[in-house]
Amino acid sequence: MRCAFSVPPLAALLDAGFDVRAVVLPRQDETAEAGVGDHAVVDLARGARILVLDVAGPQGSEGVGAIAAHRPDIVVVACFPWRLPRTVLDAPPLGFLNVHPSLLPRGRGPDPVFWTLRRGERRTGATVHLMDAGLDTGPVVAQAGCDVPEGVRALALERHLAELGGRLLVAAIPALAAGSVTPVAQDDALATTAPVPTAADFSVPTNLPARWAYNFVRGVAPLGGPLTLLVGVTGQRLRLRDAVDYDPEGTLDQPLVRDGESLLVRFKPGVVRVVVSESGD
Numbered sequence: 001m002r003c004a005f006s007v008p009p010l011a012a013l014l015d016a017g018f019d020v021r022a023v024v025l026p027r028q029d030e031t032a033e034a035g036v037g038d039h040a041v042v043d044l045a046r047g048a049r050i051l052v053l054d055v056a057g058p059q060g061s062e063g064v065g066a067i068a069a070h071r072p073d074i075v076v077v078a079c080f081p082w083r084l085p086r087t088v089l090d091a092p093p094l095g096f097l098n099v100h101p102s103l104l105p106r107g108r109g110p111d112p113v114f115w116t117l118r119r120g121e122r123r124t125g126a127t128v129h130l131m132d133a134g135l136d137t138g139p140v141v142a143q144a145g146c147d148v149p150e151g152v153r154a155l156a157l158e159r160h161l162a163e164l165g166g167r168l169l170v171a172a173i174p175a176l177a178a179g180s181v182t183p184v185a186q187d188d189a190l191a192t193t194a195p196v197p198t199a200a201d202f203s204v205p206t207n208l209p210a211r212w213a214y215n216f217v218r219g220v221a222p223l224g225g226p227l228t229l230l231v232g233v234t235g236q237r238l239r240l241r242d243a244v245d246y247d248p249e250g251t252l253d254q255p256l257v258r259d260g261e262s263l264l265v266r267f268k269p270g271v272v273r274v275v276v277s278e279s280g281d
Helices: 003-015 039-047 061-068 112-118 154-178 211-223
Strands: 024-028 051-054 076-077 095-099 125-132 141-145 202-203 228-230 239-248 256-259 262-266 271-279
Touching: 003 039, 003 154, 024 039, 024 061, 039 051, 095 154, 112 125, 112 154, 112 211, 125 154, 141 154, 141 271, 154 211, 202 211, 211 271
Parallel strands: 024 051, 076 095, 202 228
Antiparallel strands: 095 125, 125 141, 228 239, 239 271, 256 262, 262 271
């Protein structure tokens, strides 16, 4: 996920009046300045006069000390790339709460929004859960679902889920502190994974439905991945720029039909109008 996901949960905490002592950011390399790549989070934190801490890693004393020095009752995590060790997780009395853009245990991993679109899921949501030694495996404190709109861009969906997660978060923290909510263990049997996508995960085969192809291409096109149309009948590989519209019942006599600056593509079933940037081998 992009670091902008962290902004709505932090904004929700500030708007609700929580005492946020510090924002901890992962250092990308030894020469990077604090907050490089996380400008929106840094701007929000510094605008609220919150200390921004830049740490090299969670395993060493720096990461532990950065948290322990502020004696937090609870730590909130959103879009943090490191698995945290038990010494860090045990520091705050109420633990670590992670805001995650999927309905866990579905979508465990760093890129659930991409996989929601890749799998053609029409419903997703946000989860607030206590962190444990696993990856997005801890017990659920709060969760809410939402529909995936037709043609939604991945970044817009991610922003919506971050805002939803922020609302869940501000209700979950006082409930957790008061002991009025019981975290619910996740059912591992229902889990799906959401790893960082590879080039192959951006492929768009024409033997799938037009609705899936339109929503997937439309969703992930702004991410800059190598979207590649795989024309099953001819073996052609075409680089896609975007999807324009689709007809779930449409038909074509040929696999591909040029229509002005766009291309009509036959799927099973339906037809999608796409914009092609370049062709592959």
